[in-house]
Amino acid sequence: MTLPLSFSIYTLGCKLNQLESEALAGAFADSGFRVLSRPEEAQGQDADITAVNTCTVTGKAEQKARRVIRKLLRDCPSSCVLVTGCYAELDREELERLALESGALSKTGERRLFIIPGRWKKILQTLPAFLASALPGNRQELPSLIQFWMDKHEGNGETQDEPDWPNPQASFFRSRAFIKIQDGCDKHCSFCRVRLARGRSVSLEAEEALARLRDLEARGFGEAVLTGVNIGLYRAVAGKTELNMAGLLRFLLEGTAGIALRLSSLEPDEMTEDLFEILGSTRIRSHFHISVQSGSAAVLKRMGRNYGPETVEAAAARLRELKDDPFLACDIITGFPGEGERDFEETVELCRRIGFAWIHAFPYSPRPGTAAASMKPLVSEREAGKRVAVLMELAGQGRAAYVQRWLGRSVEAVCESGEDPCLFHAVSENYLRLLCRSAPGEERPLPGSAFTCRISTVENSGEADAVGEILC
Ligand code: SF4
Known part of the structure; x- marks a missing residue:
């Protein structure tokens, strides 16, 4: 039995980018790809396809994107790397140059770094289904298929300006719900x-x-x-x-x-x-x-x-x-x-x-x-x-x-996912990052659901601001 192809995504920038990454991961999952849930984990695992959703808001964000891309090309020699997002929209040539300098070629000598402009978002959602239908079970074909898909869309001169309103149904990287409205x-x-x-x-x-x-x-x-x-x-x-x-x-x-x-x-x-x-x-x-x-x-x-x-x-x-x-x-x-x-x-x-x-x-x-x-x-x-x-x-x-x-006060909070069945993170209505513990034998709230807790003590772990005691 061959394992399904795997997909991972590394996201830089704002909440909007994170939501769009979630939607892209969802499209790959719907087409039978195995989505690696943590990008850090993905980098070590050499996913068959790794996307980098870039940001252009500062020079630092772009520098970080270049660093991530170089690292992926170096550490994940079998992965096809898709670079998209705002930086890819505005500086495609610069990123193409980086591809050449970094020797972004597959073992069979084909290109394996693809720059997909940010405004292709809607079209990019169709790539997973195309790959799933075209792939004859041989992952060696991935680079040429992605290149074919890109040439087809570029050749058609399709407009990429159509807005995309992702509505991911499954959550791969977070448990809170987002709606892109603008x-x-x-x-x-x-x-x-x-x-x-x-x-x-x-x-x-x-x-x-x-x-x-x-x-x-x-x-x-x-x-x-x-x-x-x-x-x-x-x-x-x-x-x-x-x-x-x-x-x-x-x-x-x-x-x-x-x-x-x-x-x-x-x-x-x-x-x-x-x-x-x-x-x-x-x-x-x-x-x-x-x-x-x-x-x-x-x-x-x-x-x-x-x-x-x-x-x-x-x-x-x-x-x-x-x-x-x-x-x-x-x-x-x-x-x-x-x-x-x-x-x-x-x-x-x-x-x-x-x-x-x-x-x-x-x-x-x-x-x-x-x-x-x-x-x-x-x-x-x-x-x-x-x-x-x-x-x-x-x-x-x-x-x-x-x-x-806010110490000693009761607030509503929303549960975030986590591995531990009793200990979990939550975000309070007033945006405090809470560390909560459910009582022994009690089930913790479902990810994304709301519950009431009392803010009991300061927690300076870097990941949480305070401890939240669950009230109901
Ligand atoms: S208001 Fe518009 S142009 Fe001004 S910083 Fe925000 S996104 Fe940029």
Whole structure:
């Protein structure tokens, strides 16, 4: 008996990429491939096909992708490597060069590294079925079949701009549920090339979003994370009503019984009163990630952002009026061209005043094709790194203070999968990573389902913030 062909995927970047990777793994599983559930495990196991879903948001993310690809080519000599995602969309030639330099050839002398642009997502979903039907049980044929499949689609000049709305049914890498409701972006932030990779903003039909949410609720999921590149740009029509993000949230909550919603990330200028009103619902998780980027009005202007620090502060204050001590997090870029010491101090002051429970800080890196790539004066990498360190310190303090404030309180949490039958990880409604233990003889909650627990003690393991005692 021959073992089924195996597939693994290594994902870089955002939650959207993770969801799209999950969907691709699902397509391979549906076509009879054995999906290796952990990419780290996969790298050691030399899967027959390994995909790398890349990210282009920073120079570091691209560097990491190149490192992963080289490592796969070196350590997995039998694997065919598919490189896709945003970086593959924008820098196909560069990655092709890497393929040549790395000698990406199979034992039979065929090419085994394939660069599949990010916008081929929908078409890429058809590759597993094609391979399953064409493969005569001989894995040596894989490289030539993949090449044939690529030539066919390229030769047809098929448009790859059609949006893809993955809806993975099985979960390979995580147990929480995600719904992609939006893709692309219509804004022109001067540092960003994600919009170049993913194109204009498109939205999932509201009825389809509702159907997916109802399905998750029926399957016992306690919450769903709504994700996209910029979900504040969501626009769709339900019946005769035009829906924006606030409208979609109302529509989803009205059409379901109790499943909670978590939002991936919001831009400050898109947080209108209309949206705030619905964010106050008890079924919207008390966790908001605000895409702040800087606390300096001058830097924000050069970044092409349509708000100032006062908008961020007002949004944080409004969220605190609506929710009981919500988990507020933000993204900050340090070392944007022209960011002087005073500008950075303004960012630190803004973060301090708001008291974020987490700050995701990363150094600016010029992205080819963006307006900021030619802006001056540059801030040295070293200085940008030092500024990241200052913010990370603040982030650590913010998280510790937030956990302390919640000790002894009861929260709803969603169970994440894990090997141990009694000990498992969970994410609380307010985004604390919890380590929970079910009582001897008691079954632990099902992955993805909600339960109530009391936050008992601080847990500083790096993987969890606190211990959660299960109440019901
Ligand atoms: S809002 Fe700006 S940073 Fe965010 S995806 Fe759109 S262009 Fe990029």
